[in-house]
Amino acid sequence: MAALGVLLAAAPVVRAQTPAGTPVPAPTAAVAGSDDPVGAGDKVVLRVWREPTWSDAYPVDATGFATLPRIGPMHVAGLAPRALRDSVRARLAVYLREPVVDVIVLRRVAVLGAVRKPDVLFVEPVSTVRDLIAQAGGIDEEGDPNRIEIVRDGERVRLGRWNDIQSTVAPVRSGDQIVVGRKGWFARNALAAVSSAAVAVSVLVSAFRR
Template structure:
């Protein structure tokens, strides 16, 4: 009888120890879920085509210059800046296009065309920006300077249901800014610049699954109650 009693006591002790270990594991899992819900997701930064010498107000290789001259279709069109920073324009030939502010570049091109035509010359830069993360169609988009960060998100099809609209990352010239896509957000309506990257993170796992924490807490409470009854 003594041997049987000792075996049963040892079995109950082992069971209690196993339940305590299980409780500890559940608690650790809850802590992990909570930390995951508040940890910000890191943006995937794609290296820009711009070199360190390019300023944020200048164009970059891959951008486009749209030239419109009335009744001059041969001189009009869209012309891409090559990898060396040069754009080749009709009549003007190769033009350096990346090492000065956009306004100065436009003025220089218009002045050069004035030697050949008398009609007004319209020069519009078309920029390339990347929109990544929790948007419906991530990718590279061509935009005009008057377009805003919110416009770029719209071009990518808008955000997904799991997106965190309050912490959109704007990556510009190696710096990262958090932008909120809310009606009163000033940065959301700021103009785009060449080489901008927008990264829309997803909301934390718990915020996307609000019932999970409540269920886990309920299960833990039930387990604690069961252990205490032993």
């Protein structure tokens, strides 16, 4: 379970100077999320201070490249977010004086099973299991909140009862799957089973009265 906890990287605050020497605001966090390396299928969110046209989300293709503004195709797979930020900042220094750069890597996570809108989501590593299930429309009528698993690298890890799932538990790796299991047959058909039993009892009572 420890492998599924949030791995937060404390990043230093970055300050830059304008040509006139006036300090510019630094991002609230230079890098948000874990130090897990960027993977194919992720999205790199790049924010460059005072350069809105350079700030956007850039997909990482199957070969591990992302096409970034002013930089062009850059092999980003395998880089930790902080290393990626530093590399981007160094390359943009050709065009800007001491650029202030913020990089967030959105992880590709699937939410499957008994949810209303199963989907593949791009999320920050700090997103919790509850956050992701909510983005998938919540647990549907047949879902069992006490049967939630994370599938990672082919291994299933049961998270336990819903009330015991800590808000800090988050999938921080691309390719993770959150699977919400369904209730057992009796739980899903309890009303029908009770109704059928009531009908059967009524028929038997009527038969004995004859």
